[in-house]
Amino acid sequence: MCADALKAKDYKSDIRPVWCPGCGDYGVINSVQKAFAELQISIDETVAVSGIGCSSRLPYFLKTYGFHSLHGRVLPVATGIKLANPKLEVIAFGGDGDGFSIGGGHVPHVVRKNTDITYIIMDNHIYGLTKGQVSPTSNKGMVTVTTPYGSPDTSAVNPLSYVLTFGATFVAQCYSSNGKQMTELVRKAIEHKGFSYINIISPCLTFNKVDTTDFYKESVIDLPESHDPSNLVSALDMAINPPVGKTYTGLFYQSQKPTLVESIKAQQKKAGGDDNYDIANVVKEYKV
Amino acid sequence: MCADALKAKDYKSDIRPVWCPGCGDYGVINSVQKAFAELQISIDETVAVSGIGCSSRLPYFLKTYGFHSLHGRVLPVATGIKLANPKLEVIAFGGDGDGFSIGGGHVPHVVRKNTDITYIIMDNHIYGLTKGQVSPTSNKGMVTVTTPYGSPDTSAVNPLSYVLTFGATFVAQCYSSNGKQMTELVRKAIEHKGFSYINIISPCLTFNKVDTTDFYKESVIDLPESHDPSNLVSALDMAINPPVGKTYTGLFYQSQKPTLVESIKAQQKKAGGDDNYDIANVVKEYKV
């Protein structure tokens, strides 16, 4: 690295994070800044996009361009930004509720189109910002303010199999207390061409008294060495069937497919796309 | 059957279907009416719910209660009806666009809660009612009015793996020209306790010139005898990897899990649920 290389702290904005002390999201932003530094990513050509939630506040604390959108709308917005200017590095951030509850309808389509963005979810199995209600990744029976008699939802959403089903080309999971692995995976996700997804287990100390750091200390384990990230069926298996009481972290799956930007460029080519196309030609086609 | 048993035609309403001649949806409604007759389903205690689309017109042509909701909203509405009165048989109908595009955000949650309804999609790989645009089940490259240079969507949605991923407890596929199989599967789906899903391949003769009846005549085949519908991995495999150029029909998967109605009843029990609960008790809790 040359002398004026950007350091992790150079990616910090002037705004101080507002998360509770001990929130997993602090670990996430640290790794993101480190990964940025490792890649020497351009501050001016990167956009951090988010929805609404504690986790969705992350872009404020980065020095890049940012877009704090609406609850659940991070993916459509990120798509628009990337398509407007494919040169930009577009990274979407959000929470489990933002991504899989109100925003869940966008996921299949952004994934299956292999949209050229990186999507990082801070999964705390709870709605943090609204002070502790069940989220789609909360387990059945969880007691929260809106489920005082236990959540009636038979199965939780599994973020990894969710995106794998729709054809995601990069899928990983990590844990907010494991900075080294997290930084590496964030870097790889950004480097990946096409849609990349990272599910970061990022505990909410304030409102989730079930899935705590103590709980994860025991349960988070690395994917087995034998797992081949080019094998989709194995990836699904690792996602759905980890050993009882355990959760795998690591790179589940990676592959290459045409990306949305590539497909749209191909369309433009087919249409004879020309930056200086004269609209008068269109008018002519309507002549009597 | 006794003398005054209901016949398929007794489930027909006075409104004449408005589909194009040859539309696959005619076959669907025939099988639905036959399955109703086989089950001797009550006209007054059944509700046919739908979204918006050619296929979503189906409830008008049934004599049961009906709810023609909004584009994409069939599942939330069907859920509300079932929860308001669990005695009702609630059957949701719709198209591939209605269900997996604008309505796609509801699918994961209605499925994972094992909501006690039957969901029948008439999948024609196109937007019929709006006159032929790509749908989420259309293949990449498809030329339509809004994709004159071919659809850029890298992968299509696979309805079967979609609902299997979220834990659907009854998943089947059939073809609108195979009345016998269709009637049997519709009957089984209605009999199933919990969420049941049937994907009916129902060609749009008017706007889909790719996935036509001629095409399906060759490509639709029965699931292999060896397939065990209690095996989820096999079901996913059959859904994702049929023989090249082929599509399986039959019962992919069936299992039992607590249903949403059961879970909610359990909550009420925990709360000491009492139909005649006196609200004055609540007021007391707020006394100074």
Next chain:
Amino acid sequence: MSDLIIRIGGEGGEGIISAGDMVAQAAAHSGLNILTFKTFPAEIRGGYAMYQTRFSTETIKSEGSGFQVFCAFNQEALDNNMEELIPGTVLVYDYPGGDIKEEVKIDGVTCYNVPMSRIAKKDLEMYRAKNMVALGALSELFDIDEASVRETIQGKFGKKGEAVVNTNFKAIEAGSSYIKENHKKTDQYTMGKSDKKMDDVIIISGNDAAGLGALIAGCDFLSLYPITPATEVAIFLSKMLPRKNGTIVQAEDEIASLGNVLGASFGGAKAMTSTSGPGLSLMQELLGYASMAELPCVVVNVQRGGPSTGLPTKHEQSDLFMAVHGGHGDAPRVVLSPENVSDIIDIMVVAFNISEKYQIPVLVLSDGSLGFRTESIPAPDPKSYTIVNREKMTDGQAEYKRYQLTKSGVSPISIPGQPGGNYICTGLEHKESSAPSFAPADHVAQSDKRFKKLDDVVKDSLIPAPEKQGDDDAELGVMSWGSTMGTVREAVDMAIAEGLKVKALHSRLVWPVPVDVIEEFAKGCNGKVLIPEINYQGQLAEIIKGKTSLDPISYRQCDGLPMSPENLLAKIKEVL
């Protein structure tokens, strides 16, 4: 001056639309102005469909009132139009051998039977040619220029080969022969002809024109979700945008569409979406975001009959309240409404210009009648338009503040990629820097900033000034919006011709309300202003009343149809 309306009615799918299109094309070929009007069922097949064309040597301002000639393809069409078959009109109908089982006789109406179905099916053995037989009969009866008809058929079927063209010629001839052999023309209607040079005329629908206007404005991004009656805007742009390396996306729903658009606009694109009522309802939250984050964007809303799914293929102007007041909180927007097909092109350019200049969402309210109708209009010259782009942050600026408080409320915007322009686009209330703030002073200052823009919009010369029609001194003023403005023009012309003291004001800017202009207009007629519109509640009238000193007379029609000038004239006389 010649002015003739020919209406064709029948079952959806019988080729009504293409027969009508050809009549219109042929007329335009003969140098006439045309304005068409179609309605069709919300179902894909079956149900009553209608296509009418108005021809004139003069500029056409509206669909007109009723018709002079009606061509019935079946009994339902005949029944539906029976009331309008008044003395002096002409009926051409499919008989015998078709759906109409009895000969028709109506007092004062000239009736010509033509066995269209029978000729197509039996004589020509091609049932789908029924509409061409009808076209032949109509051409013969009303003197539609034969060469022009042939040219139109050649243009339409040429690509499919000589055989197809000839088949259609044969059907046309069969129709015209039947008339020649069986009828003697007893009515006085003929389409006429004009020597006008048609070199610089195009025939285009309102929806295509909206797309064309967007192209001219420099739009390079569209995200859409299909919906009747707006889909054609997107179809047009799907074809055209890639030609200039623009991007089009069919999104998963309307929320995603506007999300795409706002992302693209932030990224520097001139972005838009097109939709109709139900879609616009879904966009309300993100529209509020655009107001708050000050992102330029254009939404074209082609209105249909409401509420809810309503009457998807029918004409109505009932989304004004939502356009103006739809989202939560106090969020400024601009609402424009074009008057006719030619105007749509201009108004789309204005929409983009205003949106870029003020960094504000602009809604363009078109409607079913305007979207579906075609008109012959002067070919626009793309180069002749003024194009405005957003004021960008100057490169190399120190301490850039995205939401800086300025006199105009507009602050320069940086585009990702610009060094030193980093900020966070946000829907939270914020400081000038874009950092969140819930301090009372920031909310007050930033609210002022956002709303201040509207003061300048009202006066901006980029928006065509409201046009006055008639003498300033009048007993009654008439105002409307959207396609009903055309009806007002025609009705007020008629009223003035009859010597009535009536005037009109035509404004494309609906919101913010151009209060001063309206007050001044109302003064000349002692505040007596009639506002006709196609909705139940009298939405424009209520908005004008809420914003000005006027207490307008609201005249509402809400039956899925445009308002006819005759109808409005009658109302004008009633209130005078």
Next chain:
Amino acid sequence: MSDLIIRIGGEGGEGIISAGDMVAQAAAHSGLNILTFKTFPAEIRGGYAMYQTRFSTETIKSEGSGFQVFCAFNQEALDNNMEELIPGTVLVYDYPGGDIKEEVKIDGVTCYNVPMSRIAKKDLEMYRAKNMVALGALSELFDIDEASVRETIQGKFGKKGEAVVNTNFKAIEAGSSYIKENHKKTDQYTMGKSDKKMDDVIIISGNDAAGLGALIAGCDFLSLYPITPATEVAIFLSKMLPRKNGTIVQAEDEIASLGNVLGASFGGAKAMTSTSGPGLSLMQELLGYASMAELPCVVVNVQRGGPSTGLPTKHEQSDLFMAVHGGHGDAPRVVLSPENVSDIIDIMVVAFNISEKYQIPVLVLSDGSLGFRTESIPAPDPKSYTIVNREKMTDGQAEYKRYQLTKSGVSPISIPGQPGGNYICTGLEHKESSAPSFAPADHVAQSDKRFKKLDDVVKDSLIPAPEKQGDDDAELGVMSWGSTMGTVREAVDMAIAEGLKVKALHSRLVWPVPVDVIEEFAKGCNGKVLIPEINYQGQLAEIIKGKTSLDPISYRQCDGLPMSPENLLAKIKEVL
């Protein structure tokens, strides 16, 4: 009469809220009326939080104006309130050893320092007890009844065991001892006491009260999506509904919530959802469906600062335009707005009654101030309320028509399960039978049917008649809506006490506008009507202007805070 306002301010998470709650509880224990007001940051941690309690022997109508006593937990809190620390007020502040580094002296302000942080941390070795130390100091200074404070602590911590209770007692004592040992009271404020029997008084927040009202009304279905500041309505019902075998669902988003509700209503349930601005924006399409399909449903919208994500924890009344005019097409709704916590209970019952009776969606507009505040109110008697249920189809009816045209616009509804009641609930325009129809006559007739209901709603005695305050003959009338009505009551009382000729009208029905009552009210003051409200555009004023002959004077405050009676009184004097 005693009337005292104590405000506590500090960093979110320092226990401000629970200290404030305890002050309020203790006061209520001593027989006083209380009304509290809190604001907290949109972030989970950090940022300025504030809790104030107003105590009085009389009925309390609003948050009041400013405070008499301010207790500062840190420098930011002190800074934020410096302007309001006017002569005559009292400051209690954390010093030395806390965040505030210098002794405070302000002209005319009595300042008592209490080293709350130091006492908690050093002396007691429990930092989180800072708020209890403060509570002890306040009790000592302002004569808050000791027994009541102890009872409150017992009530709050009793379940956690003796040890916890004692710890808190110790902290309280430390605070009061500090005052005894170091200060001599020099101000004149004391909380006072009343002999009022508190047996039939409850302390409840506005959000809980909304839930309670729903329970009383017979609500048995709630679907919700969490959102500040409305979540507590759902939290309340999540706990309570299952007790009566009711159903609650946390849906995937607000669209699904209202979808659930409409399905449940169709199925026969009394169903509702609770939300705030962004959620209500997303519900617009389905709300239009409810109007079209004539499904009863109640939506409680607890407003927050807008537009967009805006100021999620701040007070504002800016969703009125959307509530009235939000969706596409012409869709009738009813909008009600409660005045205070007690009123919310009643208005929720009214909302369900009207919704059931007229088969129409009813929106209840609460707001951040009303939702979060607690009040001591008379305990409601659930049995004393009139409950109205929808008119069902009579069993065994022949040829049932769901959308039959009736004089009132309301037609009996069948519930699935009723033999012979089969119909299709639809968002398409339809015939009386419910079969789709796009015929002009059906659209006209069914639109009339839908809107006719509003004529009866305005006159319905189920809705409390607008209340008049002051003499009919006055120089100025004042009107508002929601929680600002309380401010109007107090300010108008003050004005009248000063001999000014002012009166007020208080209507819970906001839409349809009760035109006749308002016109009559305005007559008595020559049409001079002032409309204060907490939004930027003056939304109620514009709506009233659009619907009546009034040209109201609009007075807007839009800074995230409620309007103070003093402030309004000044405005009243200005315009008189």
